[in-house]
Amino acid sequence: MNSMNAMTDTAATKTSRYDIAERGSFHVTDLLNHWECLLALLLLVVFGVNCLLLPNFLDLYNLADSSFNFSEKALIALPMALLIICREIDISVSAILALSSVMMGLANHYGVPAAGLFVVGIGTGALCGALNGVLVTRFALPSIVVTIGSMSLFRGLASVVLGDQAFTNYPDLLAVWGQGYFFDVLPRPFVVLMVAALLFALLLHGTVWGRRMYAIGNNPVAARFSGIAVERYRLMLFILTGAMSGLSACLLTGRIGSTRPNIAMGWELEIITVVILGGISISGGAGTIGGVMLAVLTLGMVTYGLALANVPGIIMTIVVGLLLLITIAVPRLLRGNGKR
């Protein structure tokens, strides 16, 4: 039996000539090195600019309503962050969402009760995620090309089932969660998002599982050598990502009230962008849930402000792209080029 009080205890009385402190000293300038602090600053700036320039910005109901636009995407960004931390990626999330929504519509068509639709949606998502996960872990295939393939497959299957029609006539329960409010002011999807964010933050930053994920992202070989079941974690994360996409499908379908073939088109790249903006390094092993949520809120606020100013949505695409490029280029420029 492997007990902790083996030989190491008997040597505990030996003292070394070196003294090691528990923490390093704290400097305020260290804060500037933290991505999250810069993001928080950016959020404040965006908030301030919007307040100054837009008269309707501070309307509480409007602000709350703006959260509808990003809550479903942000739900998927949370597990995507974990995946990217573990050095994987999933480009098929919007296709999983579409297929889950289609399956819900099909189930609804065959009279499955409202609560069951949630099960169908999340279940479909989890199954799709499992396919991705098995291909990546069991067959040791690169996740980017596997998920490009599965994206086509899932979207295609959704197309096949849907044809050129749309599913409508969803039960009220879906709409209650998709477009409803708590206490008449807090949108339900936003609350779901906040609860999920708290759970994910707890998972990543406070549990053994999260610590192991950081290890996997930092150095998968050394993690494996240290007894971490790297492939099992990756498989679980793919399934989790699929399930969250399914949950997002439930809320989105509830909000829109129908399922069309192009539902959530292009979401995968927005989600990955917001995760990277949130400070999750594409090479794995770094980043926080807090950063991701700050990025979600910042982008949500920018979108909302642009909408209030009657700027067409596609300008948002330019803003997001520029933000991404600037945030990764500027630190490199300041620190000196990485290559030579």
Add this chain to the structure above:
Amino acid sequence: MTSSVLPAQGTLFHPPPTAAATVAHTAAVQATTPVLELSGIGKRFQGIVALQDVGFSVRPGEVMALLGENGAGKSTLVKILTGIHRPDEGVIVLSGKAVSFATPQAAMQAGITAVHQETVMFEELTVAENIYIGRQPLCGMPPRIDWRRMETEAEQLFKRLEVDLPVRARVKDLSVAQRHFVEIARALSQRAQVVIMDEPTAALSQHEIRELYRIIAQLRAAGTAIIFISHKFDEIFAVADRYTVLRDGRFIAAGALADISEAQLVALMVGREVGQVFAPRAPVDHEAAAVVLEVQHFSHPTEFHDVSFSLRRGEIVGFYGLVGAGRSEVMQALFGLSPAAHGTVRLHGETVHIDSPAAAIALGIAYVPEDRQHQGVLLSLPIFQNITLPILSSIGFFLRRHRRREMAISRRLSEQLELKARHFHQPVAQLSGGNQQKVVLAKWLATAPRVIILDEPTKGIDIGSKAAVHRFINELVQQGLAVILVSSELPEVLGMSDRVVVMHQGSVQQILTREQANPALLVAAASGSVPQEQAQEQNLTGATSCH
């Protein structure tokens, strides 16, 4: 008092050139002006001084041994000479002209090339292309790569070296020794004036080392200067004419090898008299100590075959062999990293099936890997997270709540190993090589193992830390652990082990006790010179009666 257990120079590897020939050659070399002269070279990395006021010179046709412990600045110097780094101060004079290399290509074109310890090869490209990459011969209009000429010239290079290598083979299919020869061919093809060889013999068999010596002799005759980096003194004395010693980034001494002894060289490298490195240990009572680990007929389809040995409590079994003999593969398979391996493994008499590292850890086996940076530590993570990584489940699911317990474990183990660091939240990347190794050891000690496998634990560590690691291993076995020590360093294996298992190309060649082992036997066995039947007899007797 020398620490070496090796015989006098020349008897083991290579008959020394006759005294007269050496004197004549040395005289001829001394008469000419240096082809490469460095003076006042200095280099700093983010405030840390890597080199300070270093100078030396090499003459054409001369082999200069560059000596120094790990961390003395040899690799920085090599990188400056090959154009990877630029010196902050100092002058490099090549063939009488002051030069400055903006890029590695400039250094190559000026005539300085290096044969690296870890070969710089492009796996998917052919041998011929690896030699000529970046400067393939062109022909025709519009200029096209002349593949035929490239392959013909590569063949001629190998003919000159008297080495048989198909130039169309992909490098990924070559052995380590063959890759070294490709690197040498590349150096030759660049008509280098100065060739730097960095630990070239690590993976070579006796026969291949002789080939290498022949090639070095060829290069010398052609007037090429060679800078030879090695820590094997027998090789240095066999091959080199002069020596330069670096220590802590500074130039210490230079001179002719004929005028100095190994002990004096070691003293110059370390800066003090080195006493006996290996402390005497009480001999293990082989009959009385319980058998902890028994491995029988352990095989893998491509990596090793029919490995059998046993390990007793309080014993150190050394695994010796050339680089690439399959020792690490056996250990990693024992640790559960190779699902394709099969055979019988018994722990305390019970047959076990180890199918993952987690299973091995639960059974009390720890594996300290050879490649510290890639397999041992997680460089960006803090020290305490590295140390507690394998035992997280025993700390508690919600780590934040049990932070004190985590810190206590880290503190206890760091004190035991005399780890030097500023604080526990420091990323391991900021520690020195020796301290990083201590973190790895701490991590594995935290799992309270019964069997600990150490794979080249003192590789790349300075002599001072080496001695500390050896002392520590002795303490471990005194407290009842069983240790498997995989090592390619003869003195270490002979000085530390109770028994030595020698492997060659995936098979166990011999198992010798401390009394039976001597350097000649070990080296011969590692090169595969033991008759197969005799080896199998030894395997069996080794497995059953532990002698």
Add this chain to the structure above:
Amino acid sequence: MSLKPQARPGPSHFSQAIAHVGSLLRRRREPLLALLIVLLILLVGVRAPVFLSLHSMDNLLTDSALTIMLALTQMLVIITRGIDLSVASNLALSGMMSALLAMHFPHLPIGLVIAAALCIGLLLGLVNGWLIGYLALPPIVVTLGSMSVYRGLVFVLSGGAWVSSRNMPTEFIAFPLARLAGLTHLVWLAALALVALWYVVRHTRFGRDLYAIGNDPVAAGYVGISAAQRLLWTYGLSGAMAGLCGYLWVARYAVAYSEIAYGFELTVIAACVIGGISIAGGVGNVSGAVLGALFLAVINNALPMVQISPFWQSALTGLVILSAVIVNGRGEKKRHKQILPLHFHAQRAAVSRTAP
């Protein structure tokens, strides 16, 4: 006791056989793919003989031309361990700009318009190349960002309006589908691109350096290859091709709006993957890229012929991609290190057979 341990049979022979087949597949992958394409065409031809007609084949080649051209330059990018997600947006932006140019200056010679599209694409690609090569930023993130920016710029430039065939000069629209010696200009351009890129990849130091960079970026630096400069021009080439294809797309379909070629970058990458170009870099050749693109085109063209509803197209494409990835992945899987001498077991078996 002197028993001789027996050589272990079974698993090693079997796994060696598998390894042999795997290596065979790996070495002959492109001919296998070509065979598959021919088989597929024949299969479809059995169901719908009109598929085998010259007209249909001509359609097939014309439809695959753009994918082929973009897959060829995407291959260069993937060989260097990179990826270019911005090609479709680049195509859209260059196409829109060339359409606007032709609309406002209808008397401009067609050659100039094509050159303009190429230059715009080149510039957009060089932006990527600079960020990836000189600032050493990760390619997937950079091209994700530039993809968004370029797509948005299409809208800004056009003001959301469409450029339709009414606004385009006849010469502008006619060029891609005009015939030269029986084949459309599109096919000729694809053939030209194939020859040009084959030359680059096989006969220029630039091309060979890309393989070196993909194999080992650090080692490439040590032997004097300027990875920064090579990457700059690799992404530049990819952009230039996207620019050219932008004009061709807009002219062929006689319409330009901000959503054209949406998602096309994934088709191009899929073509490369099917053609055996490993996403890990360092391997791949032009025949793979072309065959991969052809394969996708056959599927797309064949489906309506055999009365499979177009809704199946995406799903089938996905299955094909996944199968290709699995097959290629098994071939490239990191083999066990070969430490035992090759034919070790055969030798021991022979020895124990001949021993008394």
